[in-house]
Amino acid sequence: MAALARSVLVIGSNQGIGLELVRQLAASPCPPQHIFATCRDPKGLRGKALQELAAQHPSIKLVQLDTVNLPSIRGAVRAVGSHLKDQGLNLLINNAGVSLHATLRSLDSQKMLSAFADRQPSPTLLSLPQKFLLLLEKAVKGTGKEGLSCSKAAAINVSTKLVSIGLCLRVPQAPMYPYRASKAAQNMVTRCMAAELQDKGILCTAIHPGWVKTDTGTEKVPVMVEHSVRGILTVPASLSQDTSGAFLDWEGNSLPW
Template identity: 35%
Template sequence: MDARHSLVTGANRGLGLEFTRQLLARGDRVIATCRHPGKATALNALAGEHPGRLHVLPLDVSDPKSIAALVSELPLLDDGGDATLDLLVNCAGVLHSGERFGSVAAATLDDSFRTNAMGPLLLTQALAPRLADNARVANLSSVLGSIASVGRFGTPSYNLSKAAQNMATALLARALQPRGIVVLALHPGWARTDMGGDNATVAVADAVAGLLRVIDAAGTGDSGSFQDWRGEPLPW
């Protein structure tokens, strides 16, 4: 069986880095992106361990010009450049802490929407011609984007942008449905990343392993759904 081709955004740390590790471990060829590859020490070390199977490329998902540059660079890769993508993991995200009602800033909202909602939508749209029929698109969402689950006023720019990302997932699922491409909104649990903090309850490796099981098991009927890392449905 030929190796599958995957692309992961936000791959320099946390969930994105662990996705890259586990995809390589299962035999995939991986394109891993982040805003500053030169500073991505762990990711570059991983590339050294997997020569020819891991390509590290720059990408700022909040910048349409950066997305266009990535798409134009893919055919230039030594191997796999002309291959279709079997999996796209939209993992890059931003959370601004310390927001309080009465002082939510427009600039913070704008940055959150551009990174968390606009980025996955525009990147998936740009990469659609390279996605294989029956491919998978995994959008890393959060239960904090669930309107039905709101219990307090907290991290508003993050919550709003993740709710918008969930709508993007539903819309992309419809747009790509004729090609059998499955698009999922996935909550990784409260994972112990820089964003989740040390008190989080789910190990990063366990979260990603669970998410990959959910992605691999998903059928066309699951496209456009919102699930957690164990495959449990979440309310919109």
């Protein structure tokens, strides 16, 4: 069984889906050689579970990254780049997110703007694959493989079905205007990047992880994090030229944008 990718970067990995992604990647029968696990405070209390995991698996490297802080993003790009040297990064999983609630009644411009500026990481995440682009391009040159694949070079944005405009009329219950608007913008960026980067050999896609039991997903949801992540990690192996720019769920089903 081949590794999903030689190097994988998981952004926002100190808890929830991100932590489980790192755990399952490291424990897989054929793990990636390099697993870069980012969090805002890798040495602090919030990074404790990640520190324990990294102590068991030398393939895991902890990287400081606050997605709303540009110097921090640049520092993370430098840290990952200098570790990989001339090999480049194969797979970036853009997972960090914060759910910002506001109903139509409580919504104001400040809440909406903050979803696109300083509180919610999605908007900065919009440009995160762009910041890591040089490393992805380096991976394309390094692998010499044809076509598009996650083992070559790919950016996966963790999205949510809640932002599917096609399904919106059927999912009216979530009063999360700022979250849904900024994640929808992230979806558009995924789609644009997929179109722009396919000629450079880089695959981009958006994945909905299911309604998962985490801080974001709350306790009252149907999917356990282990199950969701097993799916999220199965989907990338099947991605190719045909599925670049797709919006998929954790079971590989296509979702309307």
